[in-house]
Amino acid sequence: MADHVDFVLEQWAARRPDLDVSPMGVIGRLSRLHRLVEAELARTFKAHGLDAGSFNILATLLRSVPPHRLAPTELMRAGMVTSGAVTQRLDRLEARGLVTRAPDETDGRGVRVGLTDEGRALVERALPDHLATERRLLEVLGQERQEELAGTLRELLESLGDRAEG
Numbered sequence: 001m002a003d004h005v006d007f008v009l010e011q012w013a014a015r016r017p018d019l020d021v022s023p024m025g026v027i028g029r030l031s032r033l034h035r036l037v038e039a040e041l042a043r044t045f046k047a048h049g050l051d052a053g054s055f056n057i058l059a060t061l062l063r064s065v066p067p068h069r070l071a072p073t074e075l076m077r078a079g080m081v082t083s084g085a086v087t088q089r090l091d092r093l094e095a096r097g098l099v100t101r102a103p104d105e106t107d108g109r110g111v112r113v114g115l116t117d118e119g120r121a122l123v124e125r126a127l128p129d130h131l132a133t134e135r136r137l138l139e140v141l142g143q144e145r146q147e148e149l150a151g152t153l154r155e156l157l158e159s160l161g162d163r164a165e166g
Helices: 004-015 022-046 052-063 072-079 083-095 117-159
Strands: 099-103 111-115
Touching (some): 022 052
């Protein structure tokens, strides 16, 4: 059995047999897998009236320490998005009544973003479906191989400088 990346590797082997293109086997598959997984997750989010970015913001707030309020910079770090993306997402989520922005009690210049009751309810409804989608996408591997893959990917991420933000 072969996938699209095998086809690409065969082409390169025929055109440039002098080059070791084996890294393309990993990077190409990671890239294709990312696109396919994102498309599946997008379907789940859409069923809840969300997109990936909106879910990310709502879920980041939900998993934060109560009272589930974060500064936009904290959302940016915890949600792995740029400040411009956070601002745009917050504007849309606030317009829908899913989050609020209020002055920061400890820093008068800053704001804190919090979930509304409606926002909390929405992300609480979407989360089980999101996890079910992820579970379905990974089930072909079984639990042991999933854990092994997670460890391998963690090792690669750490080697590239990705560290836990506490």
